[in-house]
Amino acid sequence: MSKKYWGILAMLLALMLVLAACNNDGEETSSGTDEGTKTEEGATTDDGKEEEEEEAEDPAVDTEGLFPLTVDNEGEAIEGGTLKVALGTDTPFKGVFSWSLYDDAYDAEIMNYSSNVIFGTDGDFLVNDKGIAKLEVDQENNKVLVKIPSDVKWSDGEPLKVEDLIYPYLIIGHPDYEGIRYDGDFQNIVGATEYHDGKADTISGLKKVDETTLEISFKKLSPAIFSIGDGLWGYAEPSHTLKDIPIGKLLESDPVRKNPVTLGIFKFDKIVPGESVQFVRNEHYWKGASKLDGVLLKTVPSTSIAKAIESGEYDMTAGKLPATTYPEVKDLENITILAQPELSYSYLGFKLGKYDTAQGISIMDPNAKMADVKLRQAMGYALDVEQVNEVYYDNLRSRANSLIPPVFASFYDPTLKGYTYDADKAIAILDEAGYKDTDGDGFRETPKGEKLVINMAGMAGDAIAEEMAAFWLQNWADVGLKVELATGRLIEFNSFYDKVEADDPEIDIYMAAWGTGTNPSPAGLYGKEAAFNMSRFTSPELDGLLAAIDSPEAFDPEYRANAFREWQEYMEENAPVIPTQFRTAIYTINKRVKHYDVNYDTEFDWNQIELLAEEPIK
Numbered sequence: 347m348s349k350k351y352w353g354i355l356a357m358l359l360a361l362m363l364v365l366a367a368c369n370n371d372g373e374e375t376s377s378g379t380d381e382g383t384k385t386e387e388g389a390t391t392d393d394g395k396e397e398e399e400e401e402a403e404d405p406a407v408d409t410e411g412l413f414p415l416t417v418d419n420e421g422e423a424i425e426g427g428t429l430k431v432a433l434g435t436d437t438p439f440k441g442v443f444s445w446s447l448y449d450d451a452y453d454a455e456i457m458n459y460s461s462n463v464i465f466g467t468d469g470d471f472l473v474n475d476k477g478i479a480k481l482e483v484d485q486e487n488n489k490v491l492v493k494i495p496s497d498v499k500w501s502d503g504e505p506l507k508v509e510d511l512i513y514p515y516l517i518i519g520h521p522d523y524e525g526i527r528y529d530g531d532f533q534n535i536v537g538a539t540e541y542h543d544g545k546a547d548t549i550s551g552l553k554k555v556d557e558t559t560l561e562i563s564f565k566k567l568s569p570a571i572f573s574i575g576d577g578l579w580g581y582a583e584p585s586h587t588l589k590d591i592p593i594g595k596l597l598e599s600d601p602v603r604k605n606p607v608t609l610g611i612f613k614f615d616k617i618v619p620g621e622s623v624q625f626v627r628n629e630h631y632w633k634g635a636s637k638l639d640g641v642l643l644k645t646v647p648s649t650s651i652a653k654a655i656e657s658g659e660y661d662m663t664a665g666k667l668p669a670t671t672y673p674e675v676k677d678l679e680n681i682t683i684l685a686q687p688e689l690s691y692s693y694l695g696f697k698l699g700k701y702d703t704a705q706g707i708s709i710m711d712p713n714a715k716m717a718d719v720k721l722r723q724a725m726g727y728a729l730d731v732e733q734v735n736e737v738y739y740d741n742l743r744s745r746a747n748s749l750i751p752p753v754f755a756s757f758y759d760p761t762l763k764g765y766t767y768d769a770d771k772a773i774a775i776l777d778e779a780g781y782k783d784t785d786g787d788g789f790r791e792t793p794k795g796e797k798l799v800i801n802m803a804g805m806a807g808d809a810i811a812e813e814m815a816a817f818w819l820q821n822w823a824d825v826g827l828k829v830e831l832a833t834g835r836l837i838e839f840n841s842f843y844d845k846v847e848a849d850d851p852e853i854d855i856y857m858a859a860w861g862t863g864t865n866p867s868p869a870g871l872y873g874k875e876a877a878f879n880m881s882r883f884t885s886p887e888l889d890g891l892l893a894a895i896d897s898p899e900a901f902d903p904e905y906r907a908n909a910f911r912e913w914q915e916y917m918e919e920n921a922p923v924i925p926t927q928f929r930t931a932i933y934t935i936n937k938r939v940k941h942y943d944v945n946y947d948t949e950f951d952w953n954q955i956e957l958l959a960e961e962p963i964k
Contacts, residue, residue, distance in 0.1 A: 413685035416943040417935050423956035426639040429939075430962060431459075432646040432660040434668055436807065437839040438620025439645065443606040445581040446514045447525045447597055450843065451861060455664040459625050459641050459952070460501075460610035462581045464494070464511065465574060469947020471864035472572045476949060478506070478609065478632060481578075485901065488567050490578065492560040499630040501613035504586050511560045512552050513585040516541075519549055522594030526847070528706070530875035531570075531867075531896075534577040536563040568896040569906055573865035576896065582609060611636050611952040621645055637956050648807060655681060655934050658964030661957075662939065666931035669742040670810050675934055680963045684933045686944045687753050690861040691746045692927040694729070696722050697856070699882035700849045707874050708882040715800065715854045719920055720779035725855070726765030726924040727772040728825045734817060735927065738810060742932065746925035748914050753946075754866040756903065757910040765924050772825040781826070789828040800829045803846060803856040806836035818857070829855075846880050856880075859929075867896050868913065872922075883922030891916055936962040 433439065439452040445462055448454060466477030473481045478498055482491040498506040518527050519541045533539050536551030551563035564576055574580040587601040596602055606614055609632065612625035626640040643664055646654050651667070652674035654660055666688070667675065675681065698717060699710035716722055731745045747764030750757050776782075780793030792798050800822075804815045815836055822829040832853045837845065846856050858880075860871060869892045870876055874884040891913040900906035917923070935942045938959040943950035 413683055413932065415684060415686060415945045416941070416948075417682040417684060417939070418941050419682075419937050419939065419958060421940065421958040423637070423940050423958060424960065426637070427957040427960065428639050429641045429662075429955065429957065430660045431641055431643040431662055431664050432651055432654055433643055433664040434648055434651040434671075435645055435839070436647050436649075440840065441603055441617065441619050442597065443614070444583065444596070444602045446517045446527065446579075446583060447602060449526055450840070451665070456623055456643060457610075458664075459612045459623075459643070460606070460608035460614060460628075462583065462609045464492075464582050464609075465580050467574075467864060469945075471866075471946070473574060478582075479511070481572075483567065483571055485567055485898075488564045490562050490564070490567075490571065491555070492562065494558050495632075496558055498609065498632045500584050500586075500607045500609060501628045501630055502584075502587075502607045503630060504584070504607075506582060506609065507585070508554045508557060508560050509585045510582040512554070513583040513588065514579050514581060515549055515552055517583060517588075517593055517596065518579070520593040522592065524594065524597050526877040529870055529877065530873040531575060531577045531870055533875065534565050536565060538577070566896075566898055568867075568898060568900045569903075570865055570867045570896045570900075573867070575865040575867050575870075612641055615640065631953070633951060634953055636953050638952075655936075656964075658936065658962040661936040661962050662942070663934060665933075667934055669739045669929070669932065672740050672742060672932055678934075681934045681936055684935060684942065684944045685742075686931050686933075686946065687751070688861075688929040688931045689751055689753055689863065690859055690929050691749065691751055691925050692743075692857070692859040692929065693746070693749070694726065694924045694926055695846075695856045695858060695881045696883075696922055697849065697854055697881065698922055699884075701847075701877060701879075701882060708876075708879050708884045710882060710884060715798075718779065720775050721781065722921040722924070723765070724772040724775040724779075724781075724825065725822060725827065726921055727768045727775070728821045728827070729765065729818060729924075729926065730767040730821055731926050732767060734814060738814060739927075742930045743927040744930075746928045749868060749872075749917055749923070749925050750866060750910065750914060751862060751928060756907055757866050759911050759914050762914055762918060764918065765921075769821075769825055776825060776827075783826055788826070789823075790826040798828065800827060801832040801852055801854045802829050803832045803842060803850075803853045804836050805842045805857070806838050811836060815857075832856075847877070849882065857926075866910070868892065869896055872917070881922040883920070885920075887916065888913075888920075938963045 433452065433455060435452055439456060440450060442448040442453050443457055445457065464477055464479040465473045465481065468474045478494060480493045484490065492511055494506055500506060515535065517523060518525065518532055519538045521542060521544050528542060535549060537546060537549045538551065540546040541549045553561040555561050568576055570576045571578055584607045587607055588596065591599050604617060608628065611628055611631045613628040614623065615626040616624040622644040624640065624642055627636045627638065629635050648668055652671050655675055656678050658680055676683065696716040698714050699708055702709050735741055735743045735745065745764065747762045748759055752758045776790060781790040783789060784791045784795055790798060805811065815831065819829050845853060871878045873879060873892055874889060891909065894900065894909040895906060895913060900909060933944055938957050940956040940958055941954060
């Protein structure tokens with residue numbers, strides 16, 4: 347074991363006593379060890395590989411070649427069978443089974459087995475002709491046509507109609523919509539703002555051309571349209587089950603919670619709220635029915651998931667396995683481990699204002715505790731991310747230097763240095779900015795001589811989650827900053843995001859993660875109108891940079907790549923959020939699964955899955 351490991355371990359043993367004192371009522375913590383990943387937009391799928399300049403450390407460790415992307419197990423497949431899937435979480439899933447309404451990754455993982463996605467995408471995440479719908483773009487007139495075949499059916503046998511393509515727009519744009527996808531992108535649709543403001547009964551930019559064609563008019567078009575951006579929505583909603591329910595009551599309605607219908611390969615059969623979902627074969631699936639009888643998905647605590655995989659209780663996990671579990675499964679003989687770079691990143695966020703729901707925009711507070719960019723920069727340099735990646739993640743995570751994951755090779759900038767660990771630099775920045783310890787207690791006061799206590803929100807999990815939180819707090823203490831856990835403890839996953847999204851005054855900073863989806867445009871996460879812009883940072887310069895990325899001029903690839911570069915540089919300099927880690931997703935596939943594929947650029951579908959035995963192999 348390395349000296350580095352012993353150093354971090356000794357420090358953490360002392361720190362855990364402090365955290366235990368803050369969390370001494372015996373309540374179980376929840377959520378996984380990995381930061382729970384929020385998903386931005388309903389993307390169809392959930393890397394970039396130039397070397398950095400010599401003086402900059404390479405931030406993206408290449409783990410892609412260490413694991414296969416596909417597995418093929420020999421043997422004769424049985425007829426039917428039920429795929430058993432573990433959803434690794436200590437938090438009950440919310441059970442919002444609508445792509446227009448859901449807001450966390452657990453529900454999205456569940457819906458992947460019954461997806462209402464209408465567009466297909468290629469290995470570069472650009473729309474192709476392999477999905478239900480075909481996309482025709484009229485760049486000159488800022489219009490698109492979405493065409494569907496006449497023979498696609500919902501899982502209840504009802505035909506897919508143009509009205510089902512229109513309905514999600516009417517949900518998201520409605521004044522009573524309770525979700526968080528009415529943003530600047532959505533307002534790019536002609537008539538969306540008037541509809542949202544109650545000045546129109548429908549969205550004028552949506553036109554039913556005929557029984558199989560929808561025309562959408564936009565204020566502008568950019569290359570983002572080919573990544574299901576610019577306001578284009580990638581999913582259908584079953585209007586025949588939803589249209590008679592007031593939009594404001596959809597979130598708790600039976601067609602969303604209890605008996606959703608689907609275009610996907612499986613349909614919902616039985617839902618035990620927060621615990622499990624039984625899927626059965628959808629005989630109406632447009633690509634052909636599954637070879638399986640169905641899928642049984644159950645939640646499994648993060649502390650138990652490795653043992654459940656070893657004992658053959660499950661064939662796979664729903665989505666990735668928590669990276670901290672890798673050491674427990676890497677030598678198991680009943681599974682194959684696959685891996686892919688994730689369309690996501692972890693980050694440190696700073697609360698800089700509030701979201702004005704009446705205006706639908708973020709408004710910065712110049713008096714926010716974290717308003718000083720020098721303080722934010724110093725906190726970034728104080729984090730020893732590399733050590734955490736080595737000790738806890740077996741280097742399945744790497745230090746992030748950008749808010750664009752490397753998988754978006756055309757737009758990721760590998761030359762950015764990011765916030766490398768440099769405690770001396772953090773100390774120098776704080777000294778120069780006037781943060782000094784004036785009372786001798788070991789912690790710095792503000793430049794005005796006032797006490798400075800920074801409250802951090804982090805997600806609860808197992809002991810490793812607490813150890814990592816303790817390590818970050820110590821990193822900041824080492825440079826003289828007093829950082830404490832908001833609420834005195836780590837926070838359960840759903841409550842964490844509820845508090846962060848609500849701009850809870852108890853939170854000054856937070857550690858979280860974003861799943862970006864397949865559209866690399868950052869407007870949906872960092873735009874002024876984006877509810878997902880949880881730091882609430884905004885500026886005219888930022889507005890201009892975001893607009894350039896998704897402008898008509900950006901159809902020129904060189905122009906758009908440069909616009910992305912300028913935005914990344916601006917965000918690094920202003921540090922409203924600081925990216926900490928790029929992530930590698932690992933998947934454990936039981937050896938009774940005949941074939942599985944996690945490659946981004948292959949056409950693998952659930953209807954290709956077969957089983958070699960009646961039960962998972964132990």
